[in-house]
Amino acid sequence: MDFELTSDQIQLKQEIINFARENLNEEETLEEFSYEVWKKISEFGLFGLTVPEEYGGLNESFLTAAVAIEALGYACKNNGLVFVINNHIWVALNLINLYGTKELKEKYLADMVCGNRIGAISLTEADAGSDAMNMSSSVSEEKDYYVLNGSKMFISNGPIADLFIVFAVTAVKPFKQITAFVVEKQFPGVVIGKNIEKMGLNACPTSEITFNNVKIPKENILGRKNMGSTLMTNALEWERCYEFAPHVGAMQRIMETSLKYAEDRMQFGQPISRFQAVSHKISEMKIAIELSRLMLYKIAWLKDQGKSAFLEVSIFKTYVSEQYIKTCKNALQIHGAYGYTKEYGIERELRDAIACDIYSGTAEMQKNTIFTMIPSVDNY
Template identity: 40%
Template sequence: MEFSLSKEQKMIQEMVRDFAQKEIKPVAIELDREARFSQELFEKIGKLGLLGIPFPEKYGGSGADTVSYAIAVEEIGKVCGGTGLSYAAAVSLGASPIYYFGTEEQKQKFLVPLASGEGIAAFGLTEPNAGSDAGGTKTTAVLQGDEYVINGEKCWITNGTHALTVTVTAVTGKDERGKNIISALIVPKDTPGMTITSPYDKMGVRASETTQIVLEDVRVPKENILGDSQKGFKQFLYTLDGGRISIAALAVGLAQGAFEKALQYSKERKQFGSPISSFQAIQFKLADMAMEIELARNMVYKAAWLKDQGLPFTKESAYAKLFATEMAFRTCNQAIQIHGGYGYMREYEVERFLRDAKLLEIGEGTSEIQRLVISRQLGCR
């Protein structure tokens, strides 16, 4: 399979790279230190059309493909993992479910503002007792007249505070086998009874806000149920498959950013009268890093291409997410090692890349869950 980029994909790559270098990179250290989500940056990202890359023009998007979107995530992640995470979550988890499963009315009302860059959205799946076991959802939504009344709690939710809408999963009944029916519902910002807080002091991706959402007798019109009320579980599994491509792309970006810093440093740093890049121990580290980044990038492009072709991509997105995130942690760790003592210092930034990379092995399905997904796709039961 040939992964040479099209003219349009290269244009998006150059545009996002230029924006990331000029607008995000200068503030990345500050955003990490202050653990601050930049509303200003996301307004610029919206105006540039990046929030609508994979959505059709009739919904305010750019009409590009998933490969183009993955390229954009990588370029942002190359300079700031936190900003990259919020961007990926806004598109893959916030807006995409509405595009995949929403009615035409829902798309016009909720997707158009997101795709056209007016704001971002969030996806409320994880709960205090339902992480990897997403089927253990305890949040409930009861139909009363023309409204659903939602009660429950969500945690680790990216973009919650600034979201125009939060799509939450909730138990809406029982099927014929007595199992919970999980549905997805769109909850607009400032809906009475929805409280969003940011209590987490995180190790990494600190430029991304991670929130807690409490829903107390939150009422939304029954028209806000997303797609088939009986298939909420399948809907968010599909959503997560797509989201894993973006997390894998973010991992590639972080690894590429760390690698470039390590390569540059190795050529400048002299020991024993020579640049350390002349030492075979360093050369082999850099060779392995470059090779693994390229392998991971190809896996991301393949999964994205399959999705664009309407072909099954569950296994491939899990391959990409698992390999790319574990590769990113290895690569960022080696980048610190190449920097020596300087790598441990914040001003050299590679320590931030490592802290940011760790989250990617956990979010959107842990590495262990990815291995479970892959083994089941192989027919293991």
């Protein structure tokens, strides 16, 4: 095992850090989506990290992408914007790149790589959250097209997206089957709901999307008909890795902020970092960062080998979520009353972090998955 980053990876990481610090942290855009900022990221060329050059991408490995996305999370304190970017890349663009036909790639990929079209994933419904397979959105097949009816809930990027990866029921007998489709916002019958106000991640708009007799061209099927549950599993794997990669970087940023504050803040005639109750909180942040990073790079390595990482992503997602929230809470505690004010930005970090225990499958659901995948003693 080689834990050394290549000089190219180190350079890309530094370029992303410099770019994010210079362009993505404007106070007025921290809680609101900005097309101006989106344009800057598009021009920087972040979206096509793992996409082949023929579609305008950089054709990098998944490990390099993990390093890049971690760096983005470190240097961009706008966690909502990072969420927009990762939803666009990993559960929209990346799915078309990996599972789309050549025709579908030619239709959408280059546009998504250069940021002209924003993507989103539409899986959850009002009555089907953790139990996603209980979805009721359905598609019927006509001679020249499919017809989609239903409604999807809590769709990140919903109000700004041009393309939706939509999962819907395509068969009920002998058992329920689902299929994934690429649906354009412009297709007649697509209705975008109003922005749902949330506790955090506010630079990432969220909405309900309703589909009323939406005609989908036959070529817009993603993967194969009735193969949607496999594609959904794959999509969740990508999501649980790369939407949580930036949190490793965010924890590093928050640790550095906490350390600096603890060294500067004087109480009882000494820096509060000298109190073990404070320094241990920072040590715990460091432990979480190192362990999360190891797991992230292992998963990225598995993906580069074309292997499944279903158990690993559940472990990573669960651990990072718990530790990211704990890191933010401890950072707030170290900052005392200043941490509780809006001015220091720590309360925003905590509000943003709390969502990660819910999206991409709740913490409870991940632990269910992990338990079922533990090999029996005989197979150890």
